Amino acid sequence: MGLREYRRKRDFKATPEPAGAARRPPGHTFVVQLHHASHRHYDFRLELDGVLKSWAVPKGPSFDPSVKRLAMEVEDHPLDYADFEGDIPDGHYGAGHVDIFDKGTWEPEGDARRDLARGELKFTLHGEVLRGSWVLVRTRREGKPQWLLIKHRDEFAGAKEADDYVDPETDRPLPRRTATTKTARSRRKANPQRNQRGATALPDGSxxxxxxxxxxxxxxxxxxxxxxxxxxxxxxxxxxxxxxxxxxxxxxxxxxxxxxxxxxxxxxxxxxxxxxxxxxxxxxxxxxxxxxxxxxxxxxxxxxxxxxxxxxxxxxxxxxxxxxxxxxxxxxxxxxxxxxxxxxxxxxxxxxxxxxxxxxxxxxxxxxxxxxxxxxxxxxxxxxxxxxxxxxxxxxxxARASDEFAVVGFTEPRGRRSGIGALLLARADAGGWRYIGRVGTGLDNDLLRRLRRRLAGRVVSTPPADISRMEAPDRATARWVTPELVVEVFYQGMGSQGVLRQPAFKALREDKTVADLQRESSKTALRPRRGKASRTPPQTAGSGRHVVITHPERVVFPEAGVTKADVADYYRAVSEWLLPELSGRPISVVRCPDGITKACFFQKHSGKGWGEHVHGVPIREKNGTDTYLCIEDEAGLLELVQMNVLEFHPWGSRFDDLEHADRLIFDLDPYPTVSWARVAAIGRKIRGQLESIGLQSFARLSGGKGLHVVVPLSPGVPWESAKRFTKAVAVAMATLEPGECVAVAGEKNRRDKIFIDWLRNSRGATSVASYSLRARPNAAVAMPIGWDELGRVGQSDRYTIHNALRRLAARRKDPWEDINVIRQSLPDMA
Known part of the structure; x- marks a missing residue:
């Protein structure tokens, strides 16, 4: 296309945009600019053949592979435009403010010129925000240079939008960290000053x-x-x-x-x-x-x-x-x-x-x-x-997995082996140690003898760890020791019994202590202290202590560095708070077999192989009867985690009275430009409206973008009444605050407003449970909070798997302590 059209549309005496006269060495630059023109949009540009091939993307790139974003091809831009930020004056083509949203390099996944001509260009982006594999596909609409910009499924895909990286208060891109690095580097080159001692100059930012x-x-x-x-x-x-x-x-x-x-x-x-x-x-x-x-x-x-x-x-x-x-x-x-x-x-x-x-x-x-x-x-x-x-x-x-474990015992040597036969290993668990396997390979005779001398003075009569995963013959020959030594062991994953596969000794870690292992494990495995506010779950069928989690090393949340074992440890720790939200109710779950960056899906029906503590309960539907998921104890909870479940979504009614709602949910779903302060304000106003008719309500951070206002009912009400009431409240709020919220779904209705989603209040609808993880990059948690905390939390995903347990341990009172004892029901709406 060249730059003729670009130059024809602009008066370079009046606009600060580059004319494209400067020569730059060829490269593989890409840039995305947020353009506040007559219609706000993102400009997506790829360097090819000495120009920036350009597309206008009205809603911006989406990281969700199921979303196809319209991209209108526009005139080629000069390479200098990759650095342009500023204001295009009124009355000129493209008038409005331009910010660089993201910038980096790109590489085609084929012949770029050929694929562009054919109308299907696949490429990889290396930016601060946009990364991984993408494709531009030209549509078949005659006379319109329309394309679709689509994210491929890879480790960088997820439920994110370009607007998530824009400050909702200013509608300007959030700072890019790579820009800071490059700016600091250029400043150092321009000003190579020396400190007083003649040493290399301290870097900018010190x-x-x-x-x-x-x-x-x-x-x-x-x-x-x-x-x-x-x-x-x-x-x-x-x-x-x-x-x-x-x-x-x-x-x-x-x-x-x-x-x-x-x-x-x-x-x-x-x-x-x-x-x-x-x-x-x-x-x-x-x-x-x-x-x-x-x-x-x-x-x-x-x-x-x-x-x-x-x-x-x-x-x-x-x-x-x-x-x-x-x-x-x-x-x-x-x-x-x-x-x-x-x-x-x-x-x-x-x-x-x-x-x-x-x-x-x-x-x-x-x-x-x-x-x-x-x-x-x-x-x-x-x-x-x-x-x-x-x-x-x-x-x-x-390349080869290894980890550190505590030595909790050893076996006697056999044959020509001296000192010991094998070391018995344990991993830190909530409140103690859990046997994880044995290792004998990789230990030479000299080290075996030295280890025997060191362990001899630590022998104890009873196992210092949970040994339920240990084979009975091994238990009979084991000699137990106080956990004090730490060893590093290579291994090839976990076996079906939850012990190390093909372990091989790597080293004795003199630089680490068992206390180090316990501290590292406590990040997720620490069970918060129980206080007066704890709500103890029903003790119907056993603990989940012996549920085997296979592939514990599998990374589930790549950006948060969270493994399947971390997820299991978290759910063990919060089970006493989570189970009362799930017990006795049908539940739907979100499963992510390969982590959140791959395909995740909802499931509500039980099936074979779920585990003996995961039950199926028949529920009558319009077209027959279906069997729904139900759990009652920690073992069932962890059996679902073993099946790669991350999120838990219970019904608003119980099995013993499915036709009556005992929980109502107002889900405040803000548009990306809406600040948390506005969400909090609307939440308080809904609470006030409910209090005016005698109803107490509770607040929950959804772990996504919004806020849940939850109303317990006892006795419950028919689902039709629940739906009619919540709709009436949502419509009333939208009428009272027309500039802040809407009660009607749809993109065009929600722009810069909060959608009060009342549609969750119907038979079979679900809402995320308190303390459930969310399948989002930061491993956020749906967290109950007190109404007095609403202004302090700052965002809905404030609590994650990394800090949720600290919050539970630190809080003096459960903000939902009374939710199951309140006696209230809906007013007569006849």
Whole structure:
């Protein structure tokens, strides 16, 4: 198409848009701009043949593969337009404000020119917001250059919209982190100033802060099965050693293990090497390794520390959160690494190494690591701050799964084996330890004898762990010990009995304690303390303690770093609050067999293989009788989790009285531009309207975008009455607040308003249960709250699998404590 049409439409003396005269080297840029013209839309542009091929997408790209977004092809734009932001004056073509929404690189999944001409262009985006595989498909409508923009199903797909990345208050794109990184880099190049000591200049974004030689919390990794894709990630070798952080304050140089144990006296050569950097103050993060036969060797490192060899220790450095009186924690990682590399290059030392990285091409880096026989890679968001926790900015990708376990026992040796036969292992569980398997492979005779000596003084008479998964013959020969030693073991997934498959010993982890394992497990497995407000579920059929969760390592929420085991641990922890919401009611569930980035679906009917505690209850329908799902106890709950259930949606009536509603739901569903403050205000007004007719109500964060106002009824009312009443309330609110809410569904009615969804109040309709997870990227939780909390929570998905249990443990009272004891019913509406 060329730029002739683009230039014909514009007066470059009056508009700030680029004329396209500048020459730029060819590349693979893509850009999406939010354009507030006469009709708000997104401009989607791909660089091809020296121009930006362009489409106007009225509703913006959708991350949902089932959504096909109209994309109107427009004139080609110059490459300079990829950097354009600003105001096009009134009276000129495209008048209005333009913001860059997202920017990055793209790559075709075929011959781009040919596919574009044919009308089906498949491509991969590497942006901050838009990532993964997409397709543009031309429609067959004559005379109209219309296309459809569609997201392919991959790890980046989900229930998200472009507008989710726009500030609802300003209607401007939220800040892009890659822009921060690039801006900081360009500023450093433009102003290479030096600090007072002649060292490399501190990066932009560093802030003055007091120095400390105390240990600091290191950044931690989440496990992931495949490397993240795109330029926002950098990838490093996974070093096989001990994590060590260093602090420097004047003449004091101290070395610490990851759990805050001082190692300074054990590593004098590393202290001497760090002194050669001549830093007044710093915090350094790295890995202590030993090189043998050209690569890092963990067993050689352990032997070196025990005095069994004289191989030199090496300290591989990969981060620097503090330097020369300044905190660098808010500086993007890639800038911190550039600064660290410059420090090490300025005064090189043979024992100090810089951990090199590559930006983007994670799959290729991982493949190279595997070809070299390495254990895996560490992938890190290039623009991430240093937070000192496990937040998902760093992920570990291993070729061979391994994990750390506590030693809870051993077996006697047989044949020529000496010391012990096998180690008995356990994983931290809520309130204790759970047997996870045994390992004997990979232990040499010398280590077997040493382990026997260390374990001999720890022998106890009773098992220190739940051993229900252990075979009876093994129990008879086991010798039990107090859990104190930690070992790392390779394994090939979990067997049908919930124990390790093909385990092989990797290393004795002297740098970790059983307390570390318990702390890491408590992130999801910690059961909140029970208080006066607890609502105990019926104890009808057993606990879920012995339900086997297969494939516990499967990643269910990739962005949140949550596995199937994490989901099971969460539901164990909240079962005493969740089960009263489900017990005695038909339920529908959302199942995601391959995690939330793949196909998920609703299911309400029971079937074979669900588990002995998952029941089917016949319910009469218009066209016959169907068998609905029902559970009554923790075992049934976990059997559904084993079937990959993430969400639970109960009916508003019970099995013993299906024709009468005992729960009414007003679901406040805001348009993306609506602020939480407006949702909260409407929620309070609905509460006030209900109180004026004598009805108490309760508030629940949906875990999505909205708020549920829940009204308990006792006695219940016929479904037709429930539907008529809730519709009347919704219509009345829409009449009183016409600028804020609507009672009619439909996109055109809802723009910039809150839809009061009353349609859930009919026989067979469901609503998400309190404490249920939501199948959303951040693993949000539907959380009951008090009305006095409404203004403080800030958003509906405030609580997630990572912080919900802390909330339950901290709250003094259950805000829904009285929901099942209130006696109220609907007023007469005749």
């Amino acid at each position: 802030e003055p802060a007091a120095a400390s030689d105390a240990a600091f919390a290191p950044e931690l990794c989440r496990n992931q099965s495949t490397p993240p894709r795109g330029d926002p990630w950098l990838h490093e070798v996974k070093w096989d050693g001990y994590r060590i952080v260093a602090t420097i304050v004047e003449d004091s140089i101290r070395l610490w293990s990851r759990n805050g144990i001082e190692w300074t006296e054990r590593l004098p050569t590393i202290v001497t090497a760090l002194r050669e950097l001549r830093l007044h103050s710093a915090q350094l993060d790295g890995e202590l390794i030993v090189i043998r036969n050209g690569r890092d060797d963990f067993n050689a490192l352990q032997a070196r520390l025990s005095g069994a060899n004289n191989l030199p220790l090496n300290y591989v450095l990969f981060d620097i959160p503090y330097a020369e009186g300044h905190s660098l924690r808010s500086v993007p990682l890639v800038a911190r690494k550039e600064y660290l590399a410059a420090l090490l290059a300025r005064r090189p030392h043979p024992l100090l190494r810089f951990s090199e990285h590559q930006i983007g091409n994670g799959d290729a880096v991982f493949a190279q690591a595997m070809a070299a026989g390495l254990e895996g890679i560490i992938s890190k968001r290039a623009d991430s701050p240093y937070r000192g926790d496990r937040n998902g900015d760093w992920v570990k990708v291993k």
